[in-house]
Amino acid sequence: MVPLTCKGFTACGMAAGIKKNGNRDLGLLVSDRTARVAAVFTKNLVQAAPVQLDRERIKSGAARAVIVNAGNANCANGRQGRVAARAMSAAVARALSVPEDHVLVASTGVIGAPFPIEKVESAVPDLVEKLDPGGIPDLARAIMTTDTRPKTGARQGAVDGVAYRIVAVAKGAGMIRPDMATMLCFICTDADIPVSDLQTALKRSVDLSFNRITIDGDSSTNDTVITMANGASGAVIEADADKVTFQRLLDDLCMDLARQMVKDGEGVTKVVDLTVRGARSDPDARAIADTIAHSPLVKTAFFGEDANWGRIIAAAGRAGVFLDPERLDLYFDEVLMVKNGTGCGQDAEEKATGVLRKPEFSVVLDLNLGEGTATMLTCDFSLDYVKINADYRS
Amino acid sequence: MVPLTCKGFTACGMAAGIKKNGNRDLGLLVSDRTARVAAVFTKNLVQAAPVQLDRERIKSGAARAVIVNAGNANCANGRQGRVAARAMSAAVARALSVPEDHVLVASTGVIGAPFPIEKVESAVPDLVEKLDPGGIPDLARAIMTTDTRPKTGARQGAVDGVAYRIVAVAKGAGMIRPDMATMLCFICTDADIPVSDLQTALKRSVDLSFNRITIDGDSSTNDTVITMANGASGAVIEADADKVTFQRLLDDLCMDLARQMVKDGEGVTKVVDLTVRGARSDPDARAIADTIAHSPLVKTAFFGEDANWGRIIAAAGRAGVFLDPERLDLYFDEVLMVKNGTGCGQDAEEKATGVLRKPEFSVVLDLNLGEGTATMLTCDFSLDYVKINADYRS
Numbered sequence: 001m002v003p004l005t006c007k008g009f010t011a012c013g014m015a016a017g018i019k020k021n022g023n024r025d026l027g028l029l030v031s032d033r034t035a036r037v038a039a040v041f042t043k044n045l046v047q048a049a050p051v052q053l054d055r056e057r058i059k060s061g062a063a064r065a066v067i068v069n070a071g072n073a074n075c076a077n078g079r080q081g082r083v084a085a086r087a088m089s090a091a092v093a094r095a096l097s098v099p100e101d102h103v104l105v106a107s108t109g110v111i112g113a114p115f116p117i118e119k120v121e122s123a124v125p126d127l128v129e130k131l132d133p134g135g136i137p138d139l140a141r142a143i144m145t146t147d148t149r150p151k152t153g154a155r156q157g158a159v160d161g162v163a164y165r166i167v168a169v170a171k172g173a174g175m176i177r178p179d180m181a182t183m184l185c186f187i188c189t190d191a192d193i194p195v196s197d198l199q200t201a202l203k204r205s206v207d208l209s210f211n212r213i214t215i216d217g218d219s220s221t222n223d224t225v226i227t228m229a230n231g232a233s234g235a236v237i238e239a240d241a242d243k244v245t246f247q248r249l250l251d252d253l254c255m256d257l258a259r260q261m262v263k264d265g266e267g268v269t270k271v272v273d274l275t276v277r278g279a280r281s282d283p284d285a286r287a288i289a290d291t292i293a294h295s296p297l298v299k300t301a302f303f304g305e306d307a308n309w310g311r312i313i314a315a316a317g318r319a320g321v322f323l324d325p326e327r328l329d330l331y332f333d334e335v336l337m338v339k340n341g342t343g344c345g346q347d348a349e350e351k352a353t354g355v356l357r358k359p360e361f362s363v364v365l366d367l368n369l370g371e372g373t374a375t376m377l378t379c380d381f382s383l384d385y386v387k388i389n390a391d392y393r394s
Numbered sequence: 395m396v397p398l399t400c401k402g403f404t405a406c407g408m409a410a411g412i413k414k415n416g417n418r419d420l421g422l423l424v425s426d427r428t429a430r431v432a433a434v435f436t437k438n439l440v441q442a443a444p445v446q447l448d449r450e451r452i453k454s455g456a457a458r459a460v461i462v463n464a465g466n467a468n469c470a471n472g473r474q475g476r477v478a479a480r481a482m483s484a485a486v487a488r489a490l491s492v493p494e495d496h497v498l499v500a501s502t503g504v505i506g507a508p509f510p511i512e513k514v515e516s517a518v519p520d521l522v523e524k525l526d527p528g529g530i531p532d533l534a535r536a537i538m539t540t541d542t543r544p545k546t547g548a549r550q551g552a553v554d555g556v557a558y559r560i561v562a563v564a565k566g567a568g569m570i571r572p573d574m575a576t577m578l579c580f581i582c583t584d585a586d587i588p589v590s591d592l593q594t595a596l597k598r599s600v601d602l603s604f605n606r607i608t609i610d611g612d613s614s615t616n617d618t619v620i621t622m623a624n625g626a627s628g629a630v631i632e633a634d635a636d637k638v639t640f641q642r643l644l645d646d647l648c649m650d651l652a653r654q655m656v657k658d659g660e661g662v663t664k665v666v667d668l669t670v671r672g673a674r675s676d677p678d679a680r681a682i683a684d685t686i687a688h689s690p691l692v693k694t695a696f697f698g699e700d701a702n703w704g705r706i707i708a709a710a711g712r713a714g715v716f717l718d719p720e721r722l723d724l725y726f727d728e729v730l731m732v733k734n735g736t737g738c739g740q741d742a743e744e745k746a747t748g749v750l751r752k753p754e755f756s757v758v759l760d761l762n763l764g765e766g767t768a769t770m771l772t773c774d775f776s777l778d779y780v781k782i783n784a785d786y787r788s
Contacts, residue, residue, distance in 0.1 A: 046711030046719040046735075076704060078720065078736040111704020112737045221708050296690065296775075297783055304784030310470060310505020314615050317440030325440045326472065341440075342472040343506040381690075386777050389691055390698030 008232030013142025192231030267384030279372030299381030402626030407536025586625030661778030673766030693775030
């Protein structure tokens with residue numbers, strides 16, 4: 001296990017009274033020197049005030065800190081919300097003596113509730129006091145909403161014998177329709193890497209990981225992934241081979257966190273690796289995978305441990321792209337359940353039911369038309385999901 | 395109340411042993427003379443065998459009977475399924491002494507289970523025996539799957555003092571994502587109307603009613619609406635004014651049945667009339683209404699009687715069409731909850747919570763950008779929905 005520390009970075013989390021239950025709700029991640037910064041934000045047209053602020057600030061390519069709160073999304077709060085987001089960053093900038101526009105902001109929680117900026121402002125001196133090189137797990141706890149477990153990960157690489165780390169914290173648990181639960185991820189690395197390379201690498205990793213669970217254009221008002229690279233390790237990512245390694249580590253780390261999110265999804269009892277292959281194109285495969293992955297009938301069947309493959313092919317059929325129903329093959333793990341569009345009988349069904357009893361399994365739909373492939377990570381739709389989301393604000 | 399009878403039509407329903415629980419599962423609707431026929435089918439690429447058969451037969455514009463079963467969708471059964479659908483119609487044709495291609499077929503139930511054609515064939519003589527002018531309520535009961543109530547309706551018009559009726563039965567209860575539950579509707583009228591006018595009228599009524607709850611291109615493998623007009627009343631729909639009246643009656647009848655379906659949706663506790671207005675175009679409004687209406691987070695909030703308007707505007711923001719977050723107004727019934735994208739405070743929230751306690755209410759989102767409007771009928775997403783769909787096949 002790579003330790004959850006990264007040279008030149010400190011972090012912390014504390015309770016500032018934003019959450020009604022008194023849990024930790026305010027976190028801070030700081031680089032001891034100006035870091036290169038890259039970010040990916042939600043594509044939702046309704047964007048929270050912190051997202052609007054960060055989008056502007058990220059353009060400089062430089063940052064020193066990210067302050068983040070849970071319990072209030074600071075979204076749909078109009079001018080008051082924008083003022084509050086700036087005030088959050090100003091408080092941190094004053095306490096750390098850094099330029100205000102080097103402080104990024106993130107929020108997650110209820111939309112449209114007035115933002116308790118006075119609580120944040122009065123907590124910031126304490127927050128800065130708590131900063132610690134070992135504080136990353138505390139930061140992970142401070143950003144949880146309906147998450148039941150903090151989500152962290154770390155990877156290690158080396159350039160010419162000089163080691164570097166990439167360390168990440170994330171939150172996000174509304175996995176049934178992942179796009180609507182805020183997903184936050186903060187990644188720090190002590191490698192030195194140009195901003196443009198960092199942005200390219202982050203975009204690719206996000207596409208491979210969080211975008212396999214959250215769909216482009218289908219995101220919440222607050223989704224944010226921020227990466228800071230401060231170069232404190234002395235490892236410089238320049239040569240092509242080193243870029244490849246960095247990318248691989250970042251991909252792997254992001255996929256790890258994405259899987260943690262699905263596993264901890266609201267009410268999730270099944271994690272399903274879904275593959276659509278043999279489509280006429282990758283986008284075709286993606287459209288079908290997306291429709292299956294979001295189908296409430298498919299997801300409730302997973303919850304019921306019911307190998308109801310008819311729902312899967314019915315979802316595929318309405319995805320809006322071409323398929324030939326009589327060429328469809330469907331597997332649950334290695335069990336061939338459907339061949340050429342018709343069921344493989346009682347024996348296959350019994351074996352498939354065995355697969356569905358497992359907490360994690362794969363579903364592969366082969367269209368047998370071409371080379372297009374898409375993979376997604378999805379989950380079941382349980383009674384607890386409804387309970388959690390019916391009661392969320394009470 | 396217009397009686398559920400229609401000149402020249404007989405109907406019935408019985409138990410043929412297709413459903414495991416022994417409930418009625420086989421129905422028949424017959425015209426005593428050749429009727430003009432129009433139909434609308436699912437756009438799903440995976441189509442049940444009866445849908446494939448009817449699509450061909452409907453081209454003649456003439457029909458005498460529809461046989462329908464519940465308990466097995468006869469979908470994804472390959473050649474065996476196609477043979478079974480034909481055999482169903484052949485059995486009816488023999489018993490009634492009518493041409494086989496004047497008998498239409500519909501099925502609803504589990505996908506991919508072998509079709510018990512022998513049960514249907516041996517039941518058909520009994521079924522024909524039971525035909526009765528007052529048998530339409532029995533037909534409505536025979537096509538139920540997870541429906542808890544039969545769905546019927548009737549309207550009456552007149553041409554030059556000659557009265558005619560339009561009578562309909564329908565089923566469909568998987569309303570949470572309506573497109574994936576089979577929706578069947580059979581409409582008979584004793585008016586005389588040309589096939590092309592009947593098809594045009596039916597298409598328009600379906601767009602106004604069932605397509606407000608089931609989205610084009612988003613339909614199940616078996617969705618079918620069939621209308622037969624046998625002219626037995628002597629009323630001839632020819633003059634423009636009579637066409638208008640016929641259309642109005644058909645619209646009204648279909649909307650009535652669509653509302654019955656949503657009210658009886660699986661686990662539904664709330665029926666919501668959703669309007670999106672002030673969009674730049676009707677398709678824009680439709681895209682936003684569709685996204686809101688299908689959002690599990692919005693639907694679970696309705697179930698929780700939680701006026702969580704943030705989820706509604708977040709859904710609107712990811713619909714893929716333009717909106718200005720700071721111009722959004724949102725109403726629950728007459729309560730203005732959001733003005734210019736921000737909440738109207740505690741008082742409005744309390745009033746809105748009162749609205750959400752009602753079994754039926756309206757939600758209106760005004761984008762304040764143009765004249766585009768869309769309406770949809772949606773519902774909440776309850777614990778019972780998950781229970782019903784996790785256990786469906788067991």
